[in-house]
Amino acid sequence: MTALATALPGENVHITTDPYTEPFWQAAKEDRLVAAKCAGCGTFRMPPTPFCPNCQSREVEWAQLAGRAVVYSFSVVHGFPGLPDITLVAAVLELPDAPGARLVSNVIDVDPAQVRIGDEVEVLFSPIAEGWKLPLFRPAG
């Protein structure tokens, strides 16, 4: 029986924010996946940063995403400091409704040996430390 891929225990996961990244995490608290989009030229950028790298505008819109993603690449991670037996599928994900932007997250509830580049996944939100939530992904139904 292969262990299904999981995520780090939520209480072990800490994040910090700044004024440019906080809207992403506030939306996650409401189970919403959003991405930073330049209000000037429409270029997506993630992680969110102060300037649009395409046109240098400081104006940003927070685009609401459908929550679907495609596996661009991934690693099957065996063990984590303090958690030697954990198996994680750490994945770089493309967001079809935020072209050009990528998220790094976990694909969970899946046999790691079955994950492939190109797999479609969908978001879920999982509690982590200090009352935040982390977007995770599972195979799309």
Added chain:
Amino acid sequence: MRATSDVAIVGVGATEYYRRGQSWPRTITELAGSAILAACEDAGLTAKDIDGFAYYSGAGAGYGQSMDTADFMETLGIPEVTFTAALTSGGGGAAGSIGLARAAIVAGDANVVVTVMALQQARQRLGSVFAAVPPSPLNSFIQPSGLSGPGHLMSVLTRRHMHDYGTRREAFAEIALSQRENAANRPKALKKEPLTRADYFNARMIAEPLCLYDFCLETDGAVAVITTSADRAKDLKQKPVPVVAAAHGGRREWGRAFGWMGMPGENFASSGHAPVAKHLYQRAGVGPADIDVALLYDHFSPMVLMQLEDYGFCAKGEGGEFVESGAIRYKGGSIPVNTHGGQLSEAYIIGMTHIKEGVEQMRGTAINQVPDAELALVSGGPAALPVSGLILGRDS
């Protein structure tokens, strides 16, 4: 047409190499100072001749520790410095630090410039450093995924290279095995016992597709290199090793590398070295066919393969086939790679052992000497920018 070399490496020095955490009660300052004194001795100089420092990695000593020019001046008795600077970011600047030394010498800002790296992993091993650093607004977008160390991040790039180009783990095994073979006769190498294909394929997977033997060693120790003008070099103890060209930098498409996964397709499955390779060859007036030995930064075996592509030893995407053909073997290969055993088998001093080996190859004194070698390529990184390259020549 080869560029004129205005500066040369005239001294190299190193401490013993230790397994991670084993160098105590030596300290960073003592390890680095010992390497500097050994490099002076090698060159026929004294510490009092040093007047410049050209560091990389922001003068860091691994992660979380640092080196300081004033400490070295005070402890080694260096009377005056007129240049002390560091390339930004991490191990990617290793080879380029010699270019920083060159810049100081050519500008007339200093005469005898030391580049040094010391590493002591008593408090924090490098292999899990990304899990250990406090969360920041940017790394909060990667850290929760469990990509806990540099190799974990590079494993994702590797997976994509395999997907795009059909690259096989057999190629990574060949890199690990060939370098282990090169380390076998080196007295200071930490891993000399033979490594077999079975050992490789039976090894523990750390971050698939990478296994234990795809990861470099975690080492304590120090290496120092002394650069001076070509004129001054003529009067010193060793045969000078001309700096034919050095380059550092990189393009935004590679970008934050370890801390960002937004690289466009071709750049994602790469080492980020292609732009540096272009500048390096242009400055040197040579191409990959002219290089006789390549000392390629090998923190993770697949990144050697991707550098072979980016430095033009084979076409993009063909690194796997190239490596599997035996091309990088010291014995029988067309471009011997990491003849010292590299960071996978000799020791990991954040790129400095590659410069040391490049110097020895160009002096003609390397333990695994490539016969009649006239040009050595040395690289720093793949890592966050800048990454760097260096071409050393043989004194005529």
